[in-house]
Structure formats: structure tokens, C-alpha cells
Amino acid sequence: MARCQAKGGDWILLAHGPEEVRARVTEAIAPLGLAVVAAADGPAALDALRGEPPAAAILQSDLPGRSGAELCRSLRRHSLSRRIPILMIVDEDAGEGTEALRAGASDVIRTPVSPVVLAHRLSAWLQLTESRHHLLKSRQAVRGMQRLAGIATFEVDIASGALECSETIRSLFDFAPGEELSQELLLSCIPPEDRQVVRSFFHMSRESGEGFSVETPISWRDGSHRMVHWRVEVATDEKGDPEKIVGSVQDVTERTRAEEQVRYLAYHDGLTGLTNRNAFMERLREAIASARRHRRSVALLFLDLDHFKRINDSLGHSTGDRLLQQVARRLEECVRQADLVTRAVGAIGGVSRLGGDEFTVLLSEISNAEEAGRVARRLLEALGEPIVIDGNELRVGVSIGVTLFPSDGSDVDSLLRNADVAMYQAKEMGRSTVQFYSQSLSESESRRAALEGGLARGLEEGRFELHYQPQVDVVERRVLGVEALLRWRDPVLGAVSPAEFVPVAEDVGLIPRLGEWVFATACREACRWLDAGLPPLRLSVNASPRQFESEAIVDLVGQTLFDTGLPADQLVLEVTETIFTRDPDAVALLLRELKSLGVRISLDDFGTGYSSLSYLKRFPVDELKIDHSFVRDVIHDPDDATIIQAILSIGAALDLDVVAEGVETPEQCGFLRERGCRAMQGHLFSPALPADEAAAALKDGTLDRIMDAVAGRAGRDDG
Incomplete structure (x- = not known):
């Protein structure tokens, strides 16, 4: 017989008059x-x-002093014994059993009592009670989990609808x-547009016996909505x-x-709320497919903000982020207004942020390139207006490249790539402008890609070299110094002008490495010249x-200077006026720190950029x-003559040295000398020379020696 443990205590109440019966029953249920x-x-x-x-009770119905029925009722009134098995021993009289x-x-056992039968029936009742207890706990647990999970259950009788x-x-x-x-009340909570669908699902389930699963909104009495998941199965009868x-x-x-x-x-940019690159690529793919089916055109505008990095670096990333947010709003508003006029944006289109300061505008329903041009010009105007952040009036501007489907590309990659090419060309043209893609731009981009790859290889393979162009005093006919000029000859591209490769190096971030190499190489060469007995000369090096x-x-x-041992007073750093526009205070501090090292500062290309007398007064030039x-x-x-005279006058007034670049004819030299300019450099005196030839030309530091050396070099080249 199985050992049992029912809900309640660990004992059994046996209430029976005759001791003999009690003893036999106790033995049987042990x-x-x-x-x-x-x-x-x-x-x-x-x-x-x-x-x-x-845990259970065995009661004699006619127990002396209190009947078994009364005891039974007492047990049932107690919450902990309400469900325990109670076996009542009764006489043959059917009335006692009822x-x-x-x-x-729970059960009635008639006399005479068989202890063995009683024990088996008690065991069965104890096991049933225990099973009921576990089932009750399971149901309670399920109901609890359903409440926590927001799950409700229901049954609908197919015949009656109950x-x-x-x-x-x-x-x-x-x-x-x-x-x-009722079932209809449940369905009434579903919005009308979904209600009929769910009602049809229920009908099909009744007819076919197949279940269904569907998600629908439901409405609450306060007007709010919840989303629920219906899972329905069909239970069958014995047939x-x-x-x-x-x-x-x-x-x-x-x-x-x-x-x-x-x-x-x-699919959205976390900063601006615009669609991101993922969404843009999908939209562009959909727009191309739709345009191909309906024989329409699609325009892609690729936008890159002008001067954003300068603002981000000088005013901080927080200001930069807020600027991007305002730019996004302006672009959206501008595109919205343009769509009202041209209906160019359509169902598939809009503004996206690809990342950084790059945005795109997709025009999915245009008739011709002129429509794309009008939208692009609206964008230029919108971003040409100042944006005020924390009292700072910021001007960014934007460069825009435009490609058209199908003329400029038949797929997503080609359209995006060519739009990027056109945008880059817009920046090359002076920024804040629009450039439509053309095949010639693609060739230009191929050239640029070759330059980028060649620059990286050139640094690794040592294909850069420095040439040195003398600077002379035409009055005393002596050499003042040399300017180190970077040269690059690529095995595939050949000799590449610095005017072409330096901007590319700046864009791809190679300037720091190139700058280190130029400084180290130039200073080491100047030290070798000193060791070889050449007179001390100023070494001018350009700083980006x-x-x-x-x-x-x-x-x-x-x-x-420390590593090479070059005297600091021989080094001249040539800088351009553009460094003053980024963060004048920070640049002034850097220039003073450089001056404290003992080097000289030269302002290159003076008069071509942001020339201001305040710069000369404020910065240690x-x-x-x-x-x-x-x-x-x-x-x-x-x-030009007036400008040169003005520069010479400024130099004299502020006690600054003045050097004229690009002197190629005796007439130019005479003009400059007559107006008090003594220091010059240019092909009239010498081109930039490789290090060994420059050393030979500079041997005694006189202008005659240089010009003789150059004349001899020219003769060798002719021969």
C-alpha cells in the first residue's frame, strides 16, 4: 500500500466506539x-x-456523545480540513448513509467493517485528495502567470454559443x-476594420475545425487602445x-x-530623427524599381555641410549635434515646401542622414533635371541662412552633388557613388554650390582614388623627396636661406604637383605623417650642410x-629640433592665413609656444586669403x-602693383621681413627692388633643387654661385 500525505496534518482521526474495531483499523492503516x-x-x-x-478522518456515525455527522460538519467548517477525506462507518440503515x-x-462504509477494505479506500481517497491539491495549485499558478503575462482564456460552446x-x-x-x-461582446472591442476579419476566422474555425492566430487592437472604455494576440483552437467531441x-x-x-x-x-538616425542609411538604401532601391516600371526619373541629392568640422572642433560636439538637428529640420521643411510646388518627393523619398554631416534628399517623381536643380538651389538658400545656437550665429553652407536615374546610374550603388563624386566636385568648385554628375567627374574621381592609394604607398615606400629653393638678398647678392618643397614621383602616376596631392592628403588624413617626415628630413639635411661647412642658412618649412x-x-x-640638433633660429615655419579663422585664440597660443622655442614665423601667401592688419598685430609673425x-x-x-606696394609698406611699418615669391623675370625683380623688396625667390635665381645639387649651389652662399650652378645644371640637361 502506498504511503500517502494529503493536505492537512500527518495524522488520521479514528473516532469509533468499540476498542476492538479501533485496534483492527489502526493496524490495517499503519x-x-x-x-x-x-x-x-x-x-x-x-x-x-x-x-x-x-489528513483524514474515519468516523462512526452513531459515535457515543456526539454523532459522526456532527463531527463531519465541524471538520468541513474548518478551512484547513474542508477538503480532507472523511470516511463514515454506518449501519446497514440507508438513512444513516444519506x-x-x-x-x-467523502465516502460511506457499511458495517460489518473490513479493516483491509477500509484501508484501501482511505488510501485511494488520500491519493485523490493529494492530486486535487496539486491540480488546484497548478491552476492557481497558471492563473497567476496568466495575470502577469496578461493572458485570458475562454471557451465557446459551438452549439449554444455560451x-x-x-x-x-x-x-x-x-x-x-x-x-x-459573450463572444460578440469580445469582438465588439476590436475596431470595425479588424472585427470582420476576426469574426470570419471564428466562422471558418467552426466549419473546418482549424484554429487561427492573429493580432488586433482592442479599445478600452476610456478610448485608449491595447494590442492583443488571439490564439484559437477547436476542441472536438468523441465523434x-x-x-x-x-x-x-x-x-x-x-x-x-x-x-x-x-x-x-x-531605420532612423538617433540624433536628428531622419531616416538613416539603412532606410535610405531601401527607399532608393524602391524608387528605382518604381521608376523603372513606370518609365520615370529619380534624382538623388548628396549633401555635405561646409565648415562643419571647424564648428564642431571650436564650439564642441554638443553645439555640433544641435547644429545637425537644426540643419535636419531646415532640410525637411525645404523639401516639404518643394514637394507642394513640384510634387517631386512623392511616396518614396525625403531627407536622410547617412552619418556625420552627410545628408541625402531623394526625389522619386521628377520630370527632368531642372526640377532637381530647383530643389537643390532651395536647399542651398535654406542652409545659406545663419543658424543661431547659444547666441552664436553659425554659417555652414552645403555642397550638393546630383545624380539622375537612369542616365547617371542604373542601380543603388552607382547612383550613390556618382552623387558622391559630384558632391566632391562641388566642394572643389568653391563649396556652397550644386554639381550635376557627368562622365568627366567620374574620370576625375578615378584620378583622385589613384592619388589616395598612391599617397599611402608613397609614404610606406619612401617615394617622397624634398627640393630646396634658395631665397636671396638681391642687394647684397647673397643667399638668405632655402624653402623646403615637397615632391612626389609615383611609379604609375609619374610626377604629381603638390597643388594636386596636398589637398588630397589633407582630406584623407595623411598630413600629420607627411608633416613629420618633412620636418625631420629638412632639419637633418640642414644639419648635414652645416657639418659639410656650408654657411648657416634659414630653413623655411611649410606647416599645414x-x-x-x-x-x-x-x-x-x-x-x-632636439633630435636633429638644428639651431632653432635657423628654422622658419611658413603658415597661411587660414589657420587664423579656426580658433584665433588657440592659434595665437600655439604660435607663441613655437616662438618660445626660438623659431621664426612666416605668413605665406599674404594678401590672398583673410588678410587683416589685426592678425599681424595679434599674432607673433x-x-x-x-x-x-x-x-x-x-x-x-x-x-597687383598696388597690392605689392601695400604689403611692402605694412612690412616696413611693422618691422617685418618681406619675401617675394615666384620672381621669374628681370623686370619683376627690378620692380620689387625699386620699391624696397630685397628678399626674393623664384626661377630667375634658381628652381627648387634636389638636396645634393642645392648643397653644391649653396657652397659659398653667394647669388653668383647659385646662378652659375643653375646654369651648369641647365647645360647638362640640354646636353
């Missing part, structure tokens, strides 16, 4: 593993029940307390015919919101504006260089 508390009469049984209730059952007895459902259904559907529930529709309804509102948020983040974007320039110059563009036409252009 294998159940439960203690037996015997009572000979009613008062003794009541006394035993004062503590923890028993009374016992009415009093709450609905049975869990209590959770009321809270899930926001039904009023006491409201009579296999549909009998009941059973189902569950789960609240999936939060999951749906989370999924929508994930989808939003996957990019190198003034951090304090690294000071460390670079200081470390190079030692020298001005007259740009070759003024020297070239000085004999024939009065404006």
Missing part, C-alpha cells in the same frame, strides 16, 4: 505512514481536533464589473466533430511598442593648417611672403 489518533466518543474526538487538523453524505462525508472565460478577461478587455460576457472553440488572448502592447521602437531605431588643429605641432617642432599670383602680372596689372 502502512499509510500516518499516525492514528483514536477517540472512543464524541468529546474525545472534539478534544483531538483542537490542534492541527488531520445523512452522512449530506453532512459532508461563453466561459477566466476572470482575467475582464481586466484585459476593460469590461465593467457584472457586465454579462471528432467540432464541439468547442477554446482560446487565449494575451496583451502584447508593450512587446509591440518595443518592436516598433526597435524598428524605428533600425591641419597641423594647427592640435598642440601636436609644438611637440613635433621641439622634438625634431616675423615675415610676410608676397604670393606669386601678385608678382606674375605686376608689370602689367596696376592692381
Whole structure:
């Protein structure tokens, strides 16, 4: 016989008058593993029940002092013994048995009692009670989990239409307390556009016996909405015919919101709220497919902000982020207004942010290139207006490249690539302009790609070299110094002009590495010349504006002077006026730190950029260089002559040295000398020479020696 443990205590109450019966019953039920508390009469049984209730009770119906039926009712009134097995021993009289059952007895055993049969029946009742207990706990757990998960269950009788459902259904559907529930009431909570679909699903399930699963919104009494998931199956009778529709309804509102948020983040830029690169690529793909079907054109505008990096670096990333947000709003508003006029944006289109300061505008329904041009010009105008952030009036501007489907590309990659090429050309043309793609631009981009790859290889393979162009005093006919000029000869591209490769190097971030190499190489060469007995000469080295974007320039110059041993007063750093426009205070500090090392500062290309006397007063400059563009036409252009005279006057007034670049004819030299300019450089005196030839030409430091050396070199070249 199995050992049993029912809900209640670990003992059995045996209330029976005759001691002999009590003894035999106690012996028979001993294998159940439960203690037996015997009572000979009613008062003794009541006394035993004062503590923890028993796991089961065996009661004699005509127990002396209190009947078994009364004891049974007492046990049933106790919450912990309400469901325990109670076996009532009755006489053959059928009336006692009926009374016992009415009093709450689980089973009736008639005399004479067989202890073995009684023990087996008690064991069965204990196991049944334990099973019921576990089932009850399981149901409670399921109901608890359903409440937590927002799951309600229901059953619909197919024949009668009667609905049975869990209590959770009321809270899930926001039904009023006491409201009579029905299947139609459940369906009435679904919006009309979805209700008929779900009703048809229920009808098909009744007819076919197949279940279904669907998600729908439901409306609450306050007008709010929840999203629920219906899962329905069909239960059949013993013949296999549909009998009941059973189902569950789960609240999936939060999951749906989370999924929508994930989808939003996957296709939108977190900073601006615009669609991101992923969404843009899908939209462009859809626009191309639609245009191909309907024989229409698509325009892609690729936008890159002008001067954004300068603003971001000088005012901080927080200001840069807010600037991008305002740019996004302006672009959206501008495109919205353009769509009202041209209907060019259409169902597939709009503004996207690809990343950084790059944006795209997709025009999916245009008739011709002129429409794309009009939208592009609107964008230029919109972003040409200042943007005010924290009291700072910021001007960014934008360069726009435009490609058209199908003329400029037949797929996503080619259209985007060619739009990028056109945008880059717009920047080359002076920024804040629009450039339509053409095949010639593609060839230009191929050239640029070759330059980018060649520059990286050239640094690794040592294909760069420095040439040195003398600077002379034409009055004393002596050499003042040399300017180190970077040269590059690529095995595939051949000799490439610095005017072409330096901007590319700046764009791809190679200037810091190139700058280090130039400084180190030039200073080492100047030291070798000193060791070889050449007279001390000034060494002018160009510094890129990019190198003034951090304090690294000071460390670079200081470390190079220390490593090479070149006297600091021989080094001249040539800078352009563009460095003053980024962060004047920071640049002034860097220049003072460089001056503290002992080097000289030369302002190159003076007069071609942001020339201002305040710069000369504010920054520690030692020298001005007259740009070759003024020297070239000085004999024939009065404006150039006036500018040169003004620069010479400024230099004299501020006690600054002045060097004229690009002097190629005796007439230019004479003009400059007559107006007080003594220091010059240019092909009239010498081109830039390789290091060994420059050393030979500079041997005694005289102008005659240089010109003789150059004449001899020219003769060798002719021969």
C-alpha cells in the first residue's frame, strides 16, 4: 500500500466506539505512514481536533456523545480540513448513509467493517485528495502567470454559443464589473476594420475545425487602445466533430511598442530623427524599381555641410549635434515646401542622414533635371541662412552633388557613388554650390582614388623627396636661406604637383605623417650642410593648417629640433592665413609656444586669403611672403602693383621681413627692388633643387654661385 500525505496534518482521526474495531483499523492503516489518533466518543474526538487538523478522518456515525455527522460538519467548517477525506462507518440503515453524505462525508462504509477494505479506500481517497491539491495549485499558478503575462482564456460552446472565460478577461478587455460576457461582446472591442476579419476566422474555425492566430487592437472604455494576440483552437467531441472553440488572448502592447521602437531605431538616425542609411538604401532601391516600371526619373541629392568640422572642433560636439538637428529640420521643411510646388518627393523619398554631416534628399517623381536643380538651389538658400545656437550665429553652407536615374546610374550603388563624386566636385568648385554628375567627374574621381592609394604607398615606400629653393638678398647678392618643397614621383602616376596631392592628403588624413617626415628630413639635411661647412642658412618649412588643429605641432617642432640638433633660429615655419579663422585664440597660443622655442614665423601667401592688419598685430609673425599670383602680372596689372606696394609698406611699418615669391623675370625683380623688396625667390635665381645639387649651389652662399650652378645644371640637361 502506498504511503500517502494529503493536505492537512500527518495524522488520521479514528473516532469509533468499540476498542476492538479501533485496534483492527489502526493496524490495517499503519502502512499509510500516518499516525492514528483514536477517540472512543464524541468529546474525545472534539478534544483531538483542537490542534492541527488531520489528513483524514474515519468516523462512526452513531459515535457515543456526539454523532459522526456532527463531527463531519465541524471538520468541513474548518478551512484547513474542508477538503480532507472523511470516511463514515454506518449501519446497514440507508438513512444513516444519506445523512452522512449530506453532512459532508467523502465516502460511506457499511458495517460489518473490513479493516483491509477500509484501508484501501482511505488510501485511494488520500491519493485523490493529494492530486486535487496539486491540480488546484497548478491552476492557481497558471492563473497567476496568466495575470502577469496578461493572458485570458475562454471557451465557446459551438452549439449554444455560451461563453466561459477566466476572470482575467475582464481586466484585459476593460469590461465593467457584472457586465454579462459573450463572444460578440469580445469582438465588439476590436475596431470595425479588424472585427470582420476576426469574426470570419471564428466562422471558418467552426466549419473546418482549424484554429487561427492573429493580432488586433482592442479599445478600452476610456478610448485608449491595447494590442492583443488571439490564439484559437477547436476542441472536438468523441465523434471528432467540432464541439468547442477554446482560446487565449494575451496583451502584447508593450512587446509591440518595443518592436516598433526597435524598428524605428533600425531605420532612423538617433540624433536628428531622419531616416538613416539603412532606410535610405531601401527607399532608393524602391524608387528605382518604381521608376523603372513606370518609365520615370529619380534624382538623388548628396549633401555635405561646409565648415562643419571647424564648428564642431571650436564650439564642441554638443553645439555640433544641435547644429545637425537644426540643419535636419531646415532640410525637411525645404523639401516639404518643394514637394507642394513640384510634387517631386512623392511616396518614396525625403531627407536622410547617412552619418556625420552627410545628408541625402531623394526625389522619386521628377520630370527632368531642372526640377532637381530647383530643389537643390532651395536647399542651398535654406542652409545659406545663419543658424543661431547659444547666441552664436553659425554659417555652414552645403555642397550638393546630383545624380539622375537612369542616365547617371542604373542601380543603388552607382547612383550613390556618382552623387558622391559630384558632391566632391562641388566642394572643389568653391563649396556652397550644386554639381550635376557627368562622365568627366567620374574620370576625375578615378584620378583622385589613384592619388589616395598612391599617397599611402608613397609614404610606406619612401617615394617622397624634398627640393630646396634658395631665397636671396638681391642687394647684397647673397643667399638668405632655402624653402623646403615637397615632391612626389609615383611609379604609375609619374610626377604629381603638390597643388594636386596636398589637398588630397589633407582630406584623407595623411598630413600629420607627411608633416613629420618633412620636418625631420629638412632639419637633418640642414644639419648635414652645416657639418659639410656650408654657411648657416634659414630653413623655411611649410606647416599645414591641419597641423594647427592640435598642440601636436609644438611637440613635433621641439622634438625634431632636439633630435636633429638644428639651431632653432635657423628654422622658419611658413603658415597661411587660414589657420587664423579656426580658433584665433588657440592659434595665437600655439604660435607663441613655437616662438618660445626660438623659431621664426612666416605668413605665406599674404594678401590672398583673410588678410587683416589685426592678425599681424595679434599674432607673433616675423615675415610676410608676397604670393606669386601678385608678382606674375605686376608689370602689367596696376592692381597687383598696388597690392605689392601695400604689403611692402605694412612690412616696413611693422618691422617685418618681406619675401617675394615666384620672381621669374628681370623686370619683376627690378620692380620689387625699386620699391624696397630685397628678399626674393623664384626661377630667375634658381628652381627648387634636389638636396645634393642645392648643397653644391649653396657652397659659398653667394647669388653668383647659385646662378652659375643653375646654369651648369641647365647645360647638362640640354646636353
